[in-house]
Amino acid sequence: MLKCCDPSVSSDSGNNFKNLSKLEPFTDYTCIGQIKENNVIIKNTTAIHVRVDCELKIENKEPTSTNTSIELSWTTTSLNCEKVLPELEKLSYDCRCHPDNWKHDQKSGQLTVNKQPRGGTCEVSGLTPFIDYTCSVQPTYNDQLVSQPTVVTKKTGVGVPDDVGTLKPSFPEHNVIKVTCHAVKHFFGPKTIHIANLTYGGVIQRSQNNSKKCEFEFKDLSYSTDYVVEVVAFNGHFSSKKVRSQTVNTLYNDKAVIIRLSIFFIICVVMVPVFYKIKIYMKKHRNSQ
Known part of the structure; x- marks a missing residue:
């Protein structure tokens, strides 16, 4: 025995x-x-x-993803424990995903789930949009790691870009509006475009794109006019929430004022001698009488 x-x-x-x-x-x-x-x-x-090692073999199927989660699916086989594999109640799986280029400001999701011994699925959530992740399925038995994990890579879907920061208007000239803000850090998509719309009375008058900076300049505008600037971040699929400036007013037409003053000065320069000569002539005429 x-x-x-x-x-x-x-x-x-x-x-x-x-x-x-x-x-x-x-x-x-x-x-x-x-x-x-x-x-x-x-x-x-x-x-x-x-000790009996079942030499588990895990075959991953093509993973699916949303912009914040990855779903893994697999099947499990064993050469020397095939008959008892469905009865192993303590057999479970540990699913994990982490970014390929790890950074501290990126999220790494991980989830431990119990599935049927033959295989199953698990969803790793809380991920960052539009990031390449390396995911693994690790078999465990009685909470102990067994066999080797299988690895698969998957990119999360496109998400909504971060909002742009507070808009800061300035006036390089009396009919020019310049708007700046902090460039968006996370676009969560294939393109990185800042879009600015200059509106008057709720109607878009002009639009500008800038892929590198959140900086725009609208020239040759109407003088003494109330405008509003709207800026969004666009990644090729989705736009961020619009950020609107307060009403920005172009200044008065300083060039027209200068021209009027110049004309008035010229008139003064020309007419003063004329008036002086007229005065002298009238004085002589009175004396002669």
Whole structure:
């Protein structure tokens, strides 16, 4: 008769011996043979180490993704435990995903799930949009890692860009409006475009794009006019929330004022001598009379 002892169970309990039919895979046992005569143990054989590794093989299927999650699916087979594989209730899987180029400001999702021994699916959520992730499915038995994980890569879907910062208008000239803001850091998509619309009375008058900076300049505008500037970030698929400036007013027509003053000055320069000559002529005329 062969009896095996589970080292993880205290020998004081008297329950640390198991029959061969009750042995579990991925577990270390110490086994001894007992020679009996008339149901009396007359000799124990030398203890031997026994461990059954099921050599699990996990085959990943093509993963699917949203912009914040990746769903993994797989099947599990075993060369030497195929018959008992469906009965392994302690067999589970650990699903993890992390960015290929790890940065501290990016999220790495991980989720441990229990699935059917033959395989299953798991969803890793809380991920960052439009990021390449490396995901793994790690088999575990009785909360212990067993076999090697399988690895697959997947990119999350396109998300909505971050909003632009507060708009800061300025006036390089009286009929010019310049608007700046902090460039968007995360576009979560293939393109990085800042779009500015200059509106008057709720109607778009002009539009500008800038892929590098959040900086726009609208020239040759109407003088002393109320405008509003709207800026969004666009990644080729989605736009961020519009950020509107307060009403920005172009200044008065300083060039026209300068021209009027110049004309008035010229008139003054020309007419003063004329008036002076007229005055002298009239004085002489009175004296002659």
